Amino acid sequence: MDFQGHMQYIVSVDIGTTTIRACLYGKSCNKLKVAEEKVDIEISGQDEWELRVEIAPEKLLEQFIRVVQSVLKDVSAEDSVAMALCCQRNSFVFWKKSTGKPLHKIVCWNDARARKSCEDWNGSVFIKMLNAGGSFLHFFTRMPRFMAAKNLKFLSAMVTHRALVTLETIPGHKALINDNDLGFGCLETWLINRISVSDNYLADASNISSTGLYDPYINGYNNVIIKILGFPTSILAPICDSISSKELCFIKESFFGRKIPISAILADQQSALYGSGGWDLHDVKISLGTGTFVDMNTGNKPHASMNGLYPLVGWRMNNTPVYIAEGNDHDTAVLLKWAGEIGLFENVQDTSDMAFAVKSTNGLLFVPAFGGLQTPINDGLACCSFMGLRPDTKKVHMVRAILESIVYRVYQIYQTMMDEVKPTKTSKIRICGGVAHNDFVCQSISDMLNCEIERVTDGGLVACRGVALLAGVQLGLWKEADLPNMISIESVFKPNADSRRVLVKTFPLWLQAVKRSTKFY
Structure with missing residues (x-):
């Protein structure tokens, strides 16, 4: 492929459940090149209640680097390149901030290690009281937020309980929290913290919105649920826009031989809606x-x-x-x-x-x-x-x-x-x-x-x-x-x-x- 002159390219990376791919786009978002690799999913466990679905984080990072390098290899050093990133949702990892080292394998969205915990919570007196309180308040106020409380149930696909179960298996996690040295997040948070120039620590709004940690009715973290569950608030990354007036962060030059800005971040399904033209109400x-x-x-x-x-x-x-x-x-x-x-x-x-x-x-x-x-x-x-x-x-x-x-x-x-x-x-x-x-x-x-x-x-x-x-x-x-x-x-x-x-x-x-x-x- 021949790239001539000073051009502006977007390399878009989609980290999916089964495939990680990079697409290079040019003027008018025309597709120029694609590179992809199969994600190595590790599955273990004896039954549906013990199912473990994991990804080796360092291997995923290597794949990320390879697919991006593959689509950029013919792009001139004089040309401008920006990155757009979309990720599978609700897969998360804890890591040590001072070293960037993951403390366990990435826990995927369909991992079932917290299914028993969710069942116990959903059958608890607390949830029944919360549902009843939500029903009462919704009856009198008709506010959607109270309808959500009326129907609240914890699901193992949410991050909350899987993260808490995983956290208990990490040696010295309380000391790491006290020292502000414990990183936590879904794939976009971990990846950006790992590859960005300033070790940026942020969570995209579209990704965080499906974790169970977010309250859409206040456009922020659901501090009530977080406090009830005992989730450590100090490890939560600030929520950022999907795009802003300036770059969200820059990738270290050592990764791709150039300092690439990350200009947009979306969760995979939301990105698919946008890419399908679903911008209008009720699309x-x-x-x-x-x-x-x-x-x-x-x-x-x-x-x-x-x-x-x-x-x-x-x-x-x-x-x-x-x-x-x-x-x-x-x-x-x-x-x-x-x-x-x-x-x-x-x-x-x-x-x-x-x-x-x-x-x-x-x-x-x-x-x-x-x-x-x-x-x-x-x-x-x-x-x-x-x-x-x-x-x-x-x-x-x-x-x-x-x-x-x-x-x-x-x-x-x-x-x-x-x-x-x-x-x-x-x-x-x-x-x-x-x-x-x-x-x-x-x-x-x-x-x-x-x-x-x-x-x-x-x-x-x-x-x-x-x-x-x-x-x-x-x-x-x-x-x-x-x-x-x-x-x-x-x-x-x-x-x-x-x-x-x-x-x-x-x-x-x-x-x-x-x-x-x-x-x-």
């Missing part, structure tokens, strides 16, 4: 990657949910957040990975044609619950299951049943969103992620939602692109008014009445299968 983005995430832009108001939707910060500028409502399901790509491993197909790209090849699943139903069932069912003890197996069940029926289960979970989350948020209209619904390459899944989602669905071009890179677009605004490379013309749509799926009838007819039976699979463990 919806559906991500089908490692998990399923349905995000709706709720503007300047956080949404309080009765059924497991989360009020998160989409992005924050000038201390003013744009909020989103999010529903999720943990199991999406993992379903297809498992199905391939047990021999249901040879190539995942064949699954769409396999599903289209039959008119129905022949009565077969699949419940996608390797990691439980999230919004709106919210049952971490649900089990994965096939129901309705018959002597004439074929592989194509099993593949179609798995794909339909992904569609039904998207429909459940989306319908919950529509029922609770009650938007006057949804201006656009866009879909992205690796599993969104599957035409059967996209068409079936369009059929079930009875809405037009737009599949974003390069959907697997949309998180990288989102934070790069945001960085370009900060750098003055383009204006917010230019953004709609910078989003490319690959395909548009429109509802089909015949296939919708088949899916709608099967859905009540699938709900029965779900009911039989809940509270299994």
Whole structure:
């Protein structure tokens, strides 16, 4: 690749659950180069209650350096480069500030070491009193914040309890806290502290908003919950905007041979919403990657949910957040990975044609619950299951049943969103992620939602692109008014009445299968 003249580039890095990738973008955010590596996930534990999911931090840092170096190797030293960073959420690490040395492996968002602690807290008298108090105050005030208290439950996917459980395993942690030598944070906090010129210690608002430490109704740390849990407040990094009028920090020159500013930071799903063009009120983005995430832009108001939707910060500028409502399901790509491993197909790209090849699943139903069932069912003890197996069940029926289960979970989350948020209209619904390459899944989602669905071009890179677009605004490379013309749509799926009838007819039976699979463990 030939780079001529003085140019401005953005290198966008997406640290995902399974892949870390760097994308180099040029003028008008055109993609120039991509480098990626698989993240080495370490899984251990005897059962669902003891599951450990970890990443070696030094190895992840080495991968970060390699993918960035790979996309920058042809960029002239005279050219300007800025970085945009997006990360998987709720994976965290403790480290010693004076040395930068991590004190344990990165604890991933789907690690279950705190599941028992969460269950104990959720069944405690305190939580019951908090729920009752929230219900009482909400009845009289109708304030969303009290509705949130009414429905508060601790989840192991949140950082709070996993961090406290992990902290107790660190020798001398109390002395480190007293000496102000204990660092703590999610991936963006740790990485920036490690690579920045001034050892910056900060937490991006979009990343911190999903940890359980943040209160969206006050746009800051939830000091009430933090105090109740006994979480050490002195180790919490100051919350920063996703972009600001100047660079958030600079990377040490020793890493890449130049001092690179970090101009924007976002959490991965929020970045995917931004990169899909979800800037307007009630825009919806559906991500089908490692998990399923349905995000709706709720503007300047956080949404309080009765059924497991989360009020998160989409992005924050000038201390003013744009909020989103999010529903999720943990199991999406993992379903297809498992199905391939047990021999249901040879190539995942064949699954769409396999599903289209039959008119129905022949009565077969699949419940996608390797990691439980999230919004709106919210049952971490649900089990994965096939129901309705018959002597004439074929592989194509099993593949179609798995794909339909992904569609039904998207429909459940989306319908919950529509029922609770009650938007006057949804201006656009866009879909992205690796599993969104599957035409059967996209068409079936369009059929079930009875809405037009737009599949974003390069959907697997949309998180990288989102934070790069945001960085370009900060750098003055383009204006917010230019953004709609910078989003490319690959395909548009429109509802089909015949296939919708088949899916709608099967859905009540699938709900029965779900009911039989809940509270299994």
